[in-house]
Amino acid sequence: MRLLTIAAATLALGAITLSASANAEETGNLSTCVKLASEVSKALASNAQSPSHDAAAREKTYGRDYCATGLYAQGATHYAEALKLLGGGKPSSS
Secondary structure, three states: OHHHHHHHHHHHHHHHHHHHHHHHHHOOOHHHHHHHHHHHHHHHHHOOOOOOHHHHHHHHHHHHHHHHOOOHHHHHHHHHHHHHHOOOOOOOOO
8 A cells, every 4th residue: 555655646646747847848949949049149149259258158058958958948948048148139020
């Protein structure tokens, strides 16, 4: 009986985790991450002397890491912050 209780608790926890992951994926997508990553790379290359270059490069790394794990909305937020630091403001959506 104890083993059955542990198994049920494990399944419930797994279901909660999957639900949270699905919700995170709904607010962003991979194509948004790819588009923003490209925009940030171009902005970093054209603003190499910017005082915010290093901070923007860190934000790009955070964005890449979040997008790589499927947390697209968080990744897009970091990419947008990198663009903001480089004076690009919010990117246009397509």
